[in-house]
Amino acid sequence: MPRSNEAVEAFLTEYADLMSISGGDAFRVRTYEKAARSVGGYHADVATLDLKGILAIPNVGSSIGEKIAEFLRSGTVHQLDELRARIPAGVREMISIPTLGPKRAMVLYRDLHIGSVGELADAIHSGMLTGLKGFGPKTEENILRGIALMQQAGGRVQLGVAMDLAEEIIGELSAVRGCSKGTPAGSLRRMAETVGDIDILVASDDGEPVMEAFASLSYVQDVIGRGDTKTSIRTATGLQVDLRVVSPAVWGAALQYFTGSKAHNIKIRERAVRKKLKLSEYGLFHADTDELIVAQTEEEVYERLGLPWIAPTLREDRGEIEAAVRGELPALVRQADIRGDLHTHTDLTDGLAPLEQMLEAAAGFRYAYYAVTDHAPNLYMQRMTDHKMLAQRDRLGSLQPRYPKMTLLHGTELNIDPEGGVDWGPEFLEGFDVCVASVHSHFNQSKDEMTARIVRACQNPHVNVIGHPTGRQIGSRPPLDFDLDEVFAAAARTGTALEINSFPDRLDLRDEHVMWAKRHGVKFAVDTDSHSTVHLPFMRYGIGTAQRGWLTKDDVINAWPLSKLRRFLRKGRA
Ligand code: DGT
Ligand code: CA
Ligand code: CA
Ligand code: ZN
Numbered sequence: 001m002p003r004s005n006e007a008v009e010a011f012l013t014e015y016a017d018l019m020s021i022s023g024g025d026a027f028r029v030r031t032y033e034k035a036a037r038s039v040g041g042y043h044a045d046v047a048t049l050d051l052k053g054i055l056a057i058p059n060v061g062s063s064i065g066e067k068i069a070e071f072l073r074s075g076t077v078h079q080l081d082e083l084r085a086r087i088p089a090g091v092r093e094m095i096s097i098p099t100l101g102p103k104r105a106m107v108l109y110r111d112l113h114i115g116s117v118g119e120l121a122d123a124i125h126s127g128m129l130t131g132l133k134g135f136g137p138k139t140e141e142n143i144l145r146g147i148a149l150m151q152q153a154g155g156r157v158q159l160g161v162a163m164d165l166a167e168e169i170i171g172e173l174s175a176v177r178g179c180s181k182g183t184p185a186g187s188l189r190r191m192a193e194t195v196g197d198i199d200i201l202v203a204s205d206d207g208e209p210v211m212e213a214f215a216s217l218s219y220v221q222d223v224i225g226r227g228d229t230k231t232s233i234r235t236a237t238g239l240q241v242d243l244r245v246v247s248p249a250v251w252g253a254a255l256q257y258f259t260g261s262k263a264h265n266i267k268i269r270e271r272a273v274r275k276k277l278k279l280s281e282y283g284l285f286h287a288d289t290d291e292l293i294v295a296q297t298e299e300e301v302y303e304r305l306g307l308p309w310i311a312p313t314l315r316e317d318r319g320e321i322e323a324a325v326r327g328e329l330p331a332l333v334r335q336a337d338i339r340g341d342l343h344t345h346t347d348l349t350d351g352l353a354p355l356e357q358m359l360e361a362a363a364g365f366r367y368a369y370y371a372v373t374d375h376a377p378n379l380y381m382q383r384m385t386d387h388k389m390l391a392q393r394d395r396l397g398s399l400q401p402r403y404p405k406m407t408l409l410h411g412t413e414l415n416i417d418p419e420g421g422v423d424w425g426p427e428f429l430e431g432f433d434v435c436v437a438s439v440h441s442h443f444n445q446s447k448d449e450m451t452a453r454i455v456r457a458c459q460n461p462h463v464n465v466i467g468h469p470t471g472r473q474i475g476s477r478p479p480l481d482f483d484l485d486e487v488f489a490a491a492a493r494t495g496t497a498l499e500i501n502s503f504p505d506r507l508d509l510r511d512e513h514v515m516w517a518k519r520h521g522v523k524f525a526v527d528t529d530s531h532s533t534v535h536l537p538f539m540r541y542g543i544g545t546a547q548r549g550w551l552t553k554d555d556v557i558n559a560w561p562l563s564k565l566r567r568f569l570r571k572g573r574a
Helices: 003-021 026-040 051-055 062-074 078-086 089-095 102-112 117-125 137-153 159-174 207-215 248-259 262-274 298-304 320-325 355-363 386-402 447-459 484-494 511-519 533-548 562-570
Strands: 179-185 198-204 220-226 230-235 240-246 277-280 283-286 292-294 369-375 407-415 434-438 497-501 524-527
Touching: 003 026, 003 062, 003 078, 003 089, 003 102, 003 159, 026 062, 051 062, 062 078, 089 102, 089 117, 102 117, 117 137, 159 179, 159 198, 159 207, 159 240, 159 533, 179 248, 198 207, 198 248, 207 220, 207 230, 207 240, 240 248, 248 262, 248 277, 248 283, 248 298, 262 277, 262 320, 283 298, 292 298, 355 369, 355 386, 355 533, 369 386, 369 434, 386 407, 447 484, 484 497, 484 511, 497 533, 511 524, 511 533, 524 533
Parallel strands: 198 240, 369 407, 407 434, 497 524
Antiparallel strands: 179 198, 220 230, 230 240, 277 283, 283 292
16 A cells, blocks of 8 residues: 555544544535545555545545645644644554543543553553443443553554655665665564564665665664664654664675574574584674574575574474474465465445455456455444345346456355344355355454354355454454364354454464464364455465465365355355
8 A cells, every 4th residue: 555645544533533522513524534445445646646636546535635735745734733732642552542532532531530551551440430321330441451452562562654654765775776686574574463673784885875875865863873774763653673684695604694583594594503503684604613504595594504494484493393394384375376366355235445446456356256245234334235235246247258268256245143143044145156254343242142143154155254352452452362273164164264364453363373273173264354455465474374384275165266166155055
């Protein structure tokens, strides 16, 4: 997603929150929220648009359009600055508690003069909120959980945010003379779900111009440290970026070193020591003579240690070195193996782009098949009806001839009700090519109820994929509480795939759970859950997660040829 769209989405969202907390008109607040989402999902980079172009974005009217133009011109919007000045920083921080929300934050501030996250936690613990309208014990518990989630996130950012910024920076540094290559390293290269800081490695025999270019990038707020081989900066959003510049001659050793993880590297270095070798970011050396053996490529470094190259996504010391020794590393699923996406939306429900646009964009990925899975009727605010669903199916059929190489599948995303039932009965469900089913309500059932609910959904002969199985949202919503072993066993037994939702704030199932589910024999669908064309590229994050869970293409149903996929989707039905 273009960074300027993200920045505009963030300022519109903040504006809506601050309006809401200062008692602004609810309808106007909603208008800004809608516009924020539209800009975030818009296919073109807003920074390249004139006012007329900006006003063509859905849900953007003239007053919002002018604010966007002002923001793009000057980096700020005066009405937003005024609101920020009126509302104390502590209260603004309270809004970001995912389980509180601006309205309740306003009540607490106005009626109880609670002005910070810390004061709020104290107030709950001391019983100050007891009896306050709209704050039952359950709500208080939720707020405390939200505060804990926020503190756990502890300044780490989501993979998608970090990757976008890293790739932009690498793009700019690649243009510097003498710079022969650049790549993300650290947790980013390992595709970890969150990133503490961004590490970038660049190869050049002349570090100075690269450091100079880096320190003067537009995102730089502070230069934390600057040297010949390493410079660290902090961006305006508080994210640290470490840049290392090494000679191309030692690229492989440096890349191995700075990719980590620390735990993986410790084991690798121990292995070197046992072979009377020494490994550093400058190369692999004989321990006694300090003579350089290899440094140029990672492959050489691993090979000289008696190992095949190990993919960065595996380097977490979860058994990859032992597997490498035995010659049993998995042939990891790659993005090129993916033949289609099985969970996507259009503007018939809460997607932002019309069907035609989604299909055009999907065709750009050279998919062999593509499923449209709009929300089913029980998610009431989406206003789905049987009639609309069938009309969409007809439209999809009539668009099929445009895509001779991409089979269009008609699906839906069902809602798993509290008892494990779904929106439609078998006759209607039979008409879909693929059904995703997800939990979208009643998140707080007991563990036993939640387990039974999802197991029952797996037992439904028409449910093919459990969407975002744990429902967690990184940094904002905790996972559902259910017995993972029971659900994994049920999914494997019934031929129900579990989703790896590629949305960077979900990545659900997460890596460890993927590994765990695979041991039960579960199959997976790596899907984007796209609500806009700009979400389709999120597939790479789902693939990263699948690789971190040690999956091969045999484990991933949307890496299969259509005929094999279709058999799986029948679930043994005639
Ligand atoms: P993060 O930033 O918390 O998401 O995780 P990483 O893995 O990116 O950690 P970071 O940024 O501290 O360091 C990047 C890599 O550099 C790390 O994975 C291994 C290597 N590295 C950094 N400092 C050390 C160190 O003191 N000892 C060793 N063995 N490796 C280090
Ligand atoms: Ca890092
Ligand atoms: Ca670092
Ligand atoms: Zn969805």
